[in-house]
Amino acid sequence: MIPTLEWTDSGVRFLDQTKLPLEQIYVLATGYDEVATVIRDMIVRGAPAIGVSAGMGMALGIRNSPAATIEALAKDVDVMADVLAHTRPTAVNLFWGIERIRSLFLKLVNEQPDDRSEADQFAVIRGEVVAEAKRMYDEDIATCKTMGQVGEHLLPREGTVLTHCNAGALCAAGYGTALGVIRAAVEAGAKIDVLADETRPYLQGARLTAWELLQDNIPTTVLCDNMSGYLMGKGRVQAVIVGADRIAANGDVANKIGTYSVAILAKEHGIPFYVAAPWATIDMKTASGADIPIEQRSAYEVTHSNGKQMTPDGAGIENPAFDVTPSKYVTAIITERGLLRAPYHESMLAMQATGHATAA
Numbered sequence: 001m002i003p004t005l006e007w008t009d010s011g012v013r014f015l016d017q018t019k020l021p022l023e024q025i026y027v028l029a030t031g032y033d034e035v036a037t038v039i040r041d042m043i044v045r046g047a048p049a050i051g052v053s054a055g056m057g058m059a060l061g062i063r064n065s066p067a068a069t070i071e072a073l074a075k076d077v078d079v080m081a082d083v084l085a086h087t088r089p090t091a092v093n094l095f096w097g098i099e100r101i102r103s104l105f106l107k108l109v110n111e112q113p114d115d116r117s118e119a120d121q122f123a124v125i126r127g128e129v130v131a132e133a134k135r136m137y138d139e140d141i142a143t144c145k146t147m148g149q150v151g152e153h154l155l156p157r158e159g160t161v162l163t164h165c166n167a168g169a170l171c172a173a174g175y176g177t178a179l180g181v182i183r184a185a186v187e188a189g190a191k192i193d194v195l196a197d198e199t200r201p202y203l204q205g206a207r208l209t210a211w212e213l214l215q216d217n218i219p220t221t222v223l224c225d226n227m228s229g230y231l232m233g234k235g236r237v238q239a240v241i242v243g244a245d246r247i248a249a250n251g252d253v254a255n256k257i258g259t260y261s262v263a264i265l266a267k268e269h270g271i272p273f274y275v276a277a278p279w280a281t282i283d284m285k286t287a288s289g290a291d292i293p294i295e296q297r298s299a300y301e302v303t304h305s306n307g308k309q310m311t312p313d314g315a316g317i318e319n320p321a322f323d324v325t326p327s328k329y330v331t332a333i334i335t336e337r338g339l340l341r342a343p344y345h346e347s348m349l350a351m352q353a354t355g356h357a358t359a360a
Protein backbone atom coordinates (compact mmCIF):
# COMPACT_ATOMS: atom_id res chain seq x y z
CA MET A 1 0.00 0.00 0.00
CA ILE A 2 1.22 3.51 -0.83
CA PRO A 3 2.68 5.10 2.36
CA THR A 4 0.98 8.51 2.29
CA LEU A 5 2.36 9.37 5.72
CA GLU A 6 3.85 7.52 8.65
CA TRP A 7 4.99 8.12 12.20
CA THR A 8 8.71 7.61 12.76
CA ASP A 9 10.82 8.23 15.86
CA SER A 10 12.35 11.29 14.19
CA GLY A 11 9.06 12.83 13.04
CA VAL A 12 6.22 12.35 10.55
CA ARG A 13 7.31 11.20 7.11
CA PHE A 14 5.16 12.33 4.18
CA LEU A 15 5.12 11.23 0.56
CA ASP A 16 5.49 14.59 -1.24
CA GLN A 17 2.32 14.68 -3.35
CA THR A 18 3.41 17.87 -5.11
CA LYS A 19 6.10 15.84 -6.89
CA LEU A 20 3.92 12.96 -8.10
CA PRO A 21 3.74 11.25 -10.52
CA LEU A 22 7.24 11.98 -11.77
CA GLU A 23 9.14 11.71 -8.51
CA GLN A 24 8.46 9.64 -5.40
CA ILE A 25 10.21 11.51 -2.62
CA TYR A 26 9.56 11.86 1.09
CA VAL A 27 9.59 14.86 3.43
CA LEU A 28 10.24 14.55 7.17
CA ALA A 29 8.40 16.97 9.45
CA THR A 30 10.20 17.11 12.79
CA GLY A 31 7.86 19.54 14.58
CA TYR A 32 4.16 20.45 14.63
CA ASP A 33 4.91 23.71 12.75
CA GLU A 34 6.53 21.72 9.95
CA VAL A 35 3.46 19.46 9.82
CA ALA A 36 1.36 22.63 9.46
CA THR A 37 3.51 23.74 6.52
CA VAL A 38 3.22 20.31 4.90
CA ILE A 39 -0.59 20.53 5.14
CA ARG A 40 -0.74 24.15 3.90
CA ASP A 41 1.56 23.44 0.95
CA MET A 42 -0.43 20.33 0.04
CA ILE A 43 2.53 17.96 0.37
CA VAL A 44 -0.16 15.94 2.11
CA ARG A 45 -3.78 16.60 1.13
CA GLY A 46 -7.20 14.98 1.14
CA ALA A 47 -9.54 15.24 4.11
CA PRO A 48 -8.77 12.01 6.03
CA ALA A 49 -5.00 12.37 5.48
CA ILE A 50 -5.18 15.97 6.71
CA GLY A 51 -7.02 14.76 9.85
CA VAL A 52 -4.46 12.07 10.67
CA SER A 53 -1.59 14.47 9.88
CA ALA A 54 -3.03 17.08 12.25
CA GLY A 55 -3.33 14.44 15.00
CA MET A 56 0.27 13.36 14.42
CA GLY A 57 1.36 17.03 14.38
CA MET A 58 -0.23 17.54 17.79
CA ALA A 59 1.39 14.38 19.16
CA LEU A 60 4.76 15.43 17.75
CA GLY A 61 4.42 18.87 19.34
CA ILE A 62 3.51 17.40 22.72
CA ARG A 63 6.37 14.92 22.55
CA ASN A 64 8.93 17.56 21.56
CA SER A 65 7.77 20.53 23.63
CA PRO A 66 10.55 21.99 25.84
CA ALA A 67 7.94 22.97 28.47
CA ALA A 68 9.24 22.39 32.01
CA THR A 69 5.84 22.01 33.66
CA ILE A 70 2.53 20.40 32.68
CA GLU A 71 0.94 23.84 32.94
CA ALA A 72 3.41 25.25 30.42
CA LEU A 73 2.84 22.22 28.18
CA ALA A 74 -0.91 22.90 28.24
CA LYS A 75 -0.24 26.44 26.97
CA ASP A 76 1.95 25.00 24.21
CA VAL A 77 -0.84 22.63 23.24
CA ASP A 78 -3.17 25.59 22.66
CA VAL A 79 -0.57 27.20 20.39
CA MET A 80 -0.07 23.94 18.44
CA ALA A 81 -3.81 23.53 17.97
CA ASP A 82 -4.12 27.12 16.76
CA VAL A 83 -1.24 26.87 14.27
CA LEU A 84 -2.54 23.59 12.82
CA ALA A 85 -6.13 24.90 12.68
CA HIS A 86 -5.02 27.81 10.48
CA THR A 87 -3.72 25.68 7.65
CA ARG A 88 -6.72 24.72 5.49
CA PRO A 89 -10.27 25.64 6.53
CA THR A 90 -12.59 23.35 4.56
CA ALA A 91 -11.85 19.73 5.54
CA VAL A 92 -13.51 19.26 8.93
CA ASN A 93 -11.19 16.28 9.52
CA LEU A 94 -8.42 18.80 10.30
CA PHE A 95 -10.30 20.04 13.37
CA TRP A 96 -11.37 16.50 14.28
CA GLY A 97 -7.70 15.37 14.26
CA ILE A 98 -6.56 18.30 16.40
CA GLU A 99 -9.39 17.89 18.90
CA ARG A 100 -8.91 14.16 19.24
CA ILE A 101 -5.38 14.67 20.56
CA ARG A 102 -6.12 17.85 22.50
CA SER A 103 -9.08 16.32 24.35
CA LEU A 104 -7.05 13.21 25.18
CA PHE A 105 -4.25 15.45 26.47
CA LEU A 106 -6.64 17.37 28.75
CA LYS A 107 -8.17 14.13 30.03
CA LEU A 108 -4.72 12.70 30.80
CA VAL A 109 -3.67 15.86 32.63
CA ASN A 110 -6.79 15.65 34.82
CA GLU A 111 -6.24 11.99 35.55
CA GLN A 112 -2.62 12.25 36.78
CA PRO A 113 -2.36 11.14 40.43
CA ASP A 114 -0.99 13.76 42.84
CA ASP A 115 1.76 11.46 44.03
CA ARG A 116 3.18 10.93 40.49
CA SER A 117 6.30 13.00 39.79
CA GLU A 118 6.04 15.63 37.06
CA ALA A 119 8.70 13.76 35.06
CA ASP A 120 6.58 10.61 35.18
CA GLN A 121 3.46 12.58 34.25
CA PHE A 122 5.27 13.92 31.17
CA ALA A 123 6.32 10.39 30.19
CA VAL A 124 2.80 8.96 30.57
CA ILE A 125 1.12 11.82 28.70
CA ARG A 126 3.64 11.78 25.87
CA GLY A 127 3.43 8.01 25.48
CA GLU A 128 -0.37 8.07 25.39
CA VAL A 129 -0.74 10.86 22.81
CA VAL A 130 1.78 9.26 20.48
CA ALA A 131 -0.05 5.93 20.80
CA GLU A 132 -3.34 7.70 20.02
CA ALA A 133 -1.90 9.33 16.89
CA LYS A 134 -0.72 5.92 15.68
CA ARG A 135 -4.20 4.53 16.41
CA MET A 136 -5.75 7.29 14.28
CA TYR A 137 -3.58 6.13 11.38
CA ASP A 138 -4.56 2.45 11.77
CA GLU A 139 -8.23 3.32 12.25
CA ASP A 140 -8.21 5.44 9.09
CA ILE A 141 -7.08 2.53 6.95
CA ALA A 142 -9.61 0.20 8.61
CA THR A 143 -12.36 2.81 8.07
CA CYS A 144 -11.55 3.07 4.37
CA LYS A 145 -11.66 -0.70 4.00
CA THR A 146 -15.02 -0.87 5.75
CA MET A 147 -16.38 1.88 3.47
CA GLY A 148 -15.23 -0.24 0.56
CA GLN A 149 -17.28 -3.19 1.85
CA VAL A 150 -20.31 -0.98 2.55
CA GLY A 151 -20.33 0.64 -0.89
CA GLU A 152 -18.82 -1.72 -3.43
CA HIS A 153 -22.16 -3.33 -4.40
CA LEU A 154 -23.40 0.08 -5.61
CA LEU A 155 -20.90 0.09 -8.47
CA PRO A 156 -21.53 -1.78 -11.73
CA ARG A 157 -20.11 -5.32 -12.08
CA GLU A 158 -18.87 -4.23 -15.47
CA GLY A 159 -18.71 -0.61 -16.53
CA THR A 160 -17.14 2.80 -16.23
CA VAL A 161 -17.04 4.91 -13.09
CA LEU A 162 -16.09 8.58 -13.12
CA THR A 163 -14.30 10.24 -10.22
CA HIS A 164 -13.13 13.79 -9.51
CA CYS A 165 -9.99 14.90 -7.65
CA ASN A 166 -8.15 12.22 -5.67
CA ALA A 167 -10.08 10.33 -3.03
CA GLY A 168 -7.69 7.42 -2.93
CA ALA A 169 -4.90 5.96 -0.82
CA LEU A 170 -3.17 9.33 -1.19
CA CYS A 171 -6.05 11.22 0.45
CA ALA A 172 -6.05 8.97 3.51
CA ALA A 173 -3.61 6.92 5.55
CA GLY A 174 -4.18 4.27 2.86
CA TYR A 175 -6.71 2.45 0.59
CA GLY A 176 -8.87 5.54 0.03
CA THR A 177 -12.48 6.60 0.33
CA ALA A 178 -14.07 6.82 -3.15
CA LEU A 179 -11.18 4.91 -4.72
CA GLY A 180 -11.35 2.47 -1.79
CA VAL A 181 -14.92 1.63 -2.86
CA ILE A 182 -13.68 1.12 -6.43
CA ARG A 183 -10.80 -1.05 -5.11
CA ALA A 184 -13.25 -3.14 -3.07
CA ALA A 185 -15.52 -3.63 -6.10
CA VAL A 186 -12.54 -4.74 -8.19
CA GLU A 187 -11.41 -7.08 -5.39
CA ALA A 188 -14.95 -8.53 -5.45
CA GLY A 189 -14.55 -9.29 -9.16
CA ALA A 190 -16.06 -6.20 -10.82
CA LYS A 191 -14.51 -5.08 -14.10
CA ILE A 192 -14.32 -1.33 -13.71
CA ASP A 193 -12.72 1.26 -15.93
CA VAL A 194 -12.15 4.58 -14.20
CA LEU A 195 -12.50 8.00 -15.77
CA ALA A 196 -10.40 10.46 -13.76
CA ASP A 197 -11.21 14.15 -14.19
CA GLU A 198 -7.87 15.94 -14.34
CA THR A 199 -9.12 18.40 -11.66
CA ARG A 200 -7.68 21.80 -12.48
CA PRO A 201 -5.82 23.66 -11.18
CA TYR A 202 -3.92 21.28 -8.90
CA LEU A 203 -4.44 18.20 -11.12
CA GLN A 204 -5.13 15.71 -8.33
CA GLY A 205 -7.00 13.52 -10.83
CA ALA A 206 -4.40 13.55 -13.60
CA ARG A 207 -1.37 13.33 -11.31
CA LEU A 208 -2.54 11.33 -8.30
CA THR A 209 -5.68 9.28 -9.09
CA ALA A 210 -4.26 7.99 -12.38
CA TRP A 211 -0.92 7.22 -10.71
CA GLU A 212 -2.29 5.26 -7.80
CA LEU A 213 -4.95 3.33 -9.74
CA LEU A 214 -2.48 2.29 -12.43
CA GLN A 215 -0.21 0.95 -9.66
CA ASP A 216 -3.10 -1.39 -8.80
CA ASN A 217 -3.68 -2.25 -12.49
CA ILE A 218 -7.11 -0.61 -12.51
CA PRO A 219 -7.60 0.78 -16.04
CA THR A 220 -7.78 4.58 -15.85
CA THR A 221 -8.41 7.25 -18.47
CA VAL A 222 -7.74 10.90 -17.69
CA LEU A 223 -10.27 13.49 -18.88
CA CYS A 224 -9.97 17.26 -19.05
CA ASP A 225 -12.55 18.69 -16.66
CA ASN A 226 -14.82 19.83 -19.47
CA MET A 227 -15.22 16.39 -21.10
CA SER A 228 -17.42 14.48 -18.67
CA GLY A 229 -20.73 15.86 -20.01
CA TYR A 230 -19.87 14.69 -23.51
CA LEU A 231 -19.02 11.18 -22.30
CA MET A 232 -22.11 10.97 -20.08
CA GLY A 233 -24.23 11.98 -23.10
CA LYS A 234 -22.70 9.09 -25.03
CA GLY A 235 -23.70 6.60 -22.31
CA ARG A 236 -20.07 6.02 -21.35
CA VAL A 237 -20.47 6.57 -17.56
CA GLN A 238 -22.43 4.17 -15.32
CA ALA A 239 -21.72 5.78 -11.95
CA VAL A 240 -19.90 8.71 -10.35
CA ILE A 241 -18.13 8.39 -7.01
CA VAL A 242 -16.25 11.15 -5.17
CA GLY A 243 -14.94 11.88 -1.67
CA ALA A 244 -15.83 14.81 0.58
CA ASP A 245 -14.07 17.41 2.70
CA ARG A 246 -17.08 18.25 4.82
CA ILE A 247 -20.68 17.09 4.79
CA ALA A 248 -23.18 19.43 6.43
CA ALA A 249 -26.03 18.23 8.65
CA ASN A 250 -28.47 18.45 5.71
CA GLY A 251 -26.31 16.27 3.45
CA ASP A 252 -24.75 19.08 1.37
CA VAL A 253 -21.27 17.99 0.33
CA ALA A 254 -18.16 20.20 0.10
CA ASN A 255 -15.59 18.60 -2.16
CA LYS A 256 -12.97 19.63 -4.70
CA ILE A 257 -13.96 22.47 -7.02
CA GLY A 258 -15.82 21.05 -10.02
CA THR A 259 -17.68 18.35 -8.08
CA TYR A 260 -20.92 20.38 -8.17
CA SER A 261 -20.85 20.58 -11.97
CA VAL A 262 -20.24 16.83 -12.25
CA ALA A 263 -23.16 16.14 -9.89
CA ILE A 264 -25.57 18.21 -11.99
CA LEU A 265 -24.40 16.48 -15.15
CA ALA A 266 -24.89 13.08 -13.49
CA LYS A 267 -28.44 13.99 -12.42
CA GLU A 268 -29.31 15.24 -15.93
CA HIS A 269 -28.10 11.95 -17.41
CA GLY A 270 -29.74 9.69 -14.80
CA ILE A 271 -26.36 8.49 -13.49
CA PRO A 272 -26.02 7.69 -9.75
CA PHE A 273 -23.75 10.10 -7.86
CA TYR A 274 -22.16 8.60 -4.74
CA VAL A 275 -20.07 10.22 -2.02
CA ALA A 276 -17.72 8.11 0.12
CA ALA A 277 -16.53 9.68 3.36
CA PRO A 278 -15.76 8.60 6.91
CA TRP A 279 -18.16 9.62 9.67
CA ALA A 280 -15.47 12.11 10.81
CA THR A 281 -16.20 14.13 7.64
CA ILE A 282 -19.81 14.65 8.68
CA ASP A 283 -20.19 17.94 10.51
CA MET A 284 -23.47 17.92 12.40
CA LYS A 285 -22.64 21.38 13.78
CA THR A 286 -22.80 22.94 10.31
CA ALA A 287 -26.43 23.21 9.23
CA SER A 288 -26.01 23.45 5.46
CA GLY A 289 -23.44 23.80 2.72
CA ALA A 290 -23.84 27.58 2.78
CA ASP A 291 -22.11 27.59 6.19
CA ILE A 292 -19.04 25.60 5.09
CA PRO A 293 -15.90 27.78 4.81
CA ILE A 294 -14.44 27.49 1.32
CA GLU A 295 -10.68 27.79 1.04
CA GLN A 296 -9.46 30.35 -1.49
CA ARG A 297 -6.01 29.48 -2.77
CA SER A 298 -3.32 31.50 -4.48
CA ALA A 299 -3.93 32.97 -7.96
CA TYR A 300 -0.59 31.50 -9.00
CA GLU A 301 -2.09 27.99 -9.13
CA VAL A 302 -4.39 29.22 -11.92
CA THR A 303 -2.12 31.66 -13.73
CA HIS A 304 0.75 29.18 -13.97
CA SER A 305 1.06 25.58 -15.07
CA ASN A 306 4.31 23.78 -14.30
CA GLY A 307 5.96 27.13 -13.60
CA LYS A 308 4.86 28.58 -16.96
CA GLN A 309 2.53 31.59 -17.08
CA MET A 310 -0.72 30.73 -18.90
CA THR A 311 -2.75 33.92 -18.50
CA PRO A 312 -2.08 37.53 -19.51
CA ASP A 313 -0.91 39.94 -16.82
CA GLY A 314 -3.88 41.85 -15.42
CA ALA A 315 -6.48 39.08 -15.88
CA GLY A 316 -8.70 38.65 -12.82
CA ILE A 317 -8.31 35.23 -11.19
CA GLU A 318 -10.64 33.09 -9.06
CA ASN A 319 -9.36 30.06 -7.18
CA PRO A 320 -11.90 28.57 -4.77
CA ALA A 321 -10.50 25.16 -3.85
CA PHE A 322 -13.88 23.54 -3.11
CA ASP A 323 -17.55 23.81 -4.02
CA VAL A 324 -20.73 22.56 -2.42
CA THR A 325 -22.99 19.97 -4.01
CA PRO A 326 -26.54 20.27 -2.67
CA SER A 327 -27.77 16.99 -1.18
CA LYS A 328 -30.55 16.69 -3.78
CA TYR A 329 -27.89 15.60 -6.30
CA VAL A 330 -26.42 12.90 -4.01
CA THR A 331 -27.77 9.37 -4.53
CA ALA A 332 -26.16 8.00 -1.35
CA ILE A 333 -23.35 8.74 1.09
CA ILE A 334 -21.14 5.76 1.92
CA THR A 335 -19.66 5.80 5.44
CA GLU A 336 -17.98 3.12 7.55
CA ARG A 337 -21.17 3.01 9.65
CA GLY A 338 -23.38 2.26 6.65
CA LEU A 339 -25.20 4.05 3.84
CA LEU A 340 -26.92 7.40 4.26
CA ARG A 341 -29.80 8.26 1.95
CA ALA A 342 -32.26 11.15 1.68
CA PRO A 343 -33.69 12.62 3.79
CA TYR A 344 -30.10 13.04 4.92
CA HIS A 345 -30.61 14.93 8.14
CA GLU A 346 -32.89 12.22 9.56
CA SER A 347 -30.61 9.49 8.24
CA MET A 348 -27.58 11.14 9.89
CA LEU A 349 -29.37 11.68 13.21
CA ALA A 350 -30.22 7.97 13.30
CA MET A 351 -26.64 7.05 12.50
CA GLN A 352 -25.31 9.45 15.13
CA ALA A 353 -27.60 7.94 17.77
CA THR A 354 -27.03 4.27 17.00
CA GLY A 355 -23.69 4.26 15.23
CA HIS A 356 -25.41 2.50 12.35
CA ALA A 357 -27.59 3.25 9.35
CA THR A 358 -31.31 2.59 9.75
CA ALA A 359 -31.74 1.52 6.16
CA ALA A 360 -29.43 0.55 3.31
Ligand code: MRU
Binds near residue numbers: 167204255
Ligand atom coordinates in the same frame (compact mmCIF):
# COMPACT_ATOMS: atom_id res chain seq x y z
O1 MRU B 1 -7.34 20.16 -2.04
P1 MRU B 1 -7.29 18.69 -1.73
O2 MRU B 1 -6.46 17.91 -2.67
O3 MRU B 1 -6.94 18.43 -0.29
O4 MRU B 1 -8.79 18.23 -1.93
C1 MRU B 1 -9.10 16.89 -1.74
C2 MRU B 1 -10.49 16.58 -2.10
O5 MRU B 1 -11.28 17.43 -2.43
C3 MRU B 1 -10.91 15.18 -1.93
O6 MRU B 1 -11.87 14.83 -2.87
C4 MRU B 1 -11.51 15.06 -0.53
O7 MRU B 1 -10.60 15.44 0.46
C5 MRU B 1 -11.96 13.72 -0.26
S1 MRU B 1 -10.66 12.63 -0.05
C6 MRU B 1 -11.36 11.50 0.90
